[in-house]
Amino acid sequence: MQPLIEFTGVNFGYGAFNVLEDIDLHLHPGQFVGLVGPSGAGKTSLLKLVLDLLTPREGQIDRVRADLRVTYVPQIETVDWSFPVTAEEVVLMGLDHRQNIWPWPRRSERERARAILDKLEIDHLAERHIRDLSGGQQQRVFLARALVAEPEILVLDEPTTGVDVRSAENIFHWLTHLNQDGMTILLTTHDLNMAAAHVPWVVCLNRRIMAQGPPQEIFTESILEDAYKGEFIVIRQNDMIFVQQKPHSHGLSDVLPDPVEGGLPNHDSREKSANPVSALKES
Amino acid sequence: MDVLLAPFQYEFFRNGTVAAVLVGGLCALIGVYIVLRGMSFIGHGLSHAVFGGAVVAFILQFNFYVGAVSWGFVAALLINQTVRKTTISADAAIGVVTTASFALGVALISRYRRFSQSFDAALFGNVLGVTPTDIAVIVFVTLAATFMIFFFYKQLLFTTFNSEVAQVYGIPTFWIETWFALILAAVIIASVQIMGVTMIGAALVVPPITIRLLTDSFHRLIIYSTALGALTGLIGMYLSFYVDVSSGASIVLLQSALFCVTLFYVSRVRNRNRLVETPVYGPT
Secondary structure, X not given: OOOOEEEEEEEEEEOOEEEEEEEEEEEOOOOEEEXXXXXXXXXXXXXXXXXXXXXXXXXXXXXXXXXXXXXXXXXXXXXXXXXXXXXXXXXXXXOOHHHOOOOOOOHHHHHHHHHHHHHOOOHHHOOOEHHXXXXXXXXXXXXXXXXXXXXXXXXXXXXXXXXXXXXXXXXXXXXXXXXXXXXXXXXXXXXXXXXXXXXXXXXXXXXXEEEEEOHHHHOOHHHHXXXXXXXXXXXXXXXXXXXXXXXXXXXXXXXXXXXXXXXXXXXXXXXXXXXXXXXXXXO | OHHHHHHHHOHHHHHHHXXXXXXXXXXXXXXXXXXXXXXXXXXXXXXXXXXXXXXXXXXXXXXXXXXXXXXXXXXXXXXXXXXXXXXXXXXXXXXXXXXXXXXXXXXXXXXXXXOOOOOHHHHHOOHHHOOHXXXXXXXXXXXXXXXXXXXXXXXXXHHHHOHHHHHHOOOOHHHHHHHHHHHHXXXXXXXXXXXXXXXXXXXXXXXXHHHHOOOOOHHHHHHHHHHHHHHHXXXXXXXXXXXXXXXXXXXXXXXXXXXXXXXXXXXXXXXXXXXXXXXXXXXX
């Protein structure tokens, strides 16, 4: 099957600094791809290359057609929440403006916007100002704007940043449903556990593609430690994967004096006194 | 009634009132987009940049409108492109481009001290000098700006809300911003005679921020801001006539007074609502 978008040897950077190097990537119809990697790894730059907002320094980006419909849900931090628009007005922005030259929407356009808001269970919030919505509701409004344009590829930049765990779970639930209906999805996320649970194909990025494949193959200590330059614990139970970064102890061990030389209680006694009830009994 | 009708016996007042109502409404209409893009200073800056263009046009014996509009358009485009293509913020780009242009005007005036024309009117506005040609220019610019905002309403709204994302959704943001820069330059030129270079910035910004305090709806903001701009243009002309102050200053002072009253009213209402919503815990 011909990929919708194909990156071949793509390099990109700002000034003298290379953000992305030697990127080879295919996005096939119906794929659900998650980009993971540390901050500054080039995830958003890669999305912007897909969206044709940036131009590569070297290499080639081929699209299956010039008029490929790609829509975008930006990072929630980039939105001006004081801008005077309602949830419905935001969704209506996603419609093809060439179809209706008048400033006001047609009844059919409003019905289409309402139907998508209803599908995402926020129809009752259509008249609300975007500032008056919760993080999860705001994210769904911008997802609705992307869906009303009936995209072939849906691109999302950190869709679960700034939302609570339940809302994040809901967002991934919606995305999984959309993907099952045939939509191609590309997203970035810092939530490795959410990606492990919901995204079928993961690309681990840190300027270069470190690894790509199903989460079972990608979420290993060695790959994550290589990409994030930190220590990770990966727990596998049945089909589930839990990823946790080890808290780094450097700094603390350098500052604390040696237990014996500094006269502090030794390790064992410190462990005992960690429980205040035991410590009281002992005294 | 005589108080309202008496000034209309003078031709300068009739011309001035038509111009002030149109300019007041026009500045407030365009001002909505300027305020929402966080470029409130652009009106003030561009009006100064245009002053430089006007001086150059006078020296080279160009038509004033052609020289000033071209100059203002290039300045607005330079600011837009600097903000789009670099990490320089809008206020810094406006500061550099427009002040340099104004400085060029000042330098040329001091170099060629042979001006028979007074630039006081351009700086502070002079209703006595409004000619039928000025009114024709104002009407033309008003129609062009209204046409653009009516037929590109959705594209302008999306571009103002988030230009980068709008581009992804197929909005030709470069052309929309270029057209907007051209219209903005034209609005400023058309308004110079009535408002004066030093007052245009306020006429662009004060009506939209006043109405913004009262509504969260974009289309209401557009309609009410334009209406407020036109109304203050009319009342400002009466004030200018009876109190004998410059037209630009009287319109801006009236708009600023209305802003203060609205701000006071909104703060009072919010405080009252906060008191009602705050639960009072007493002894149980």
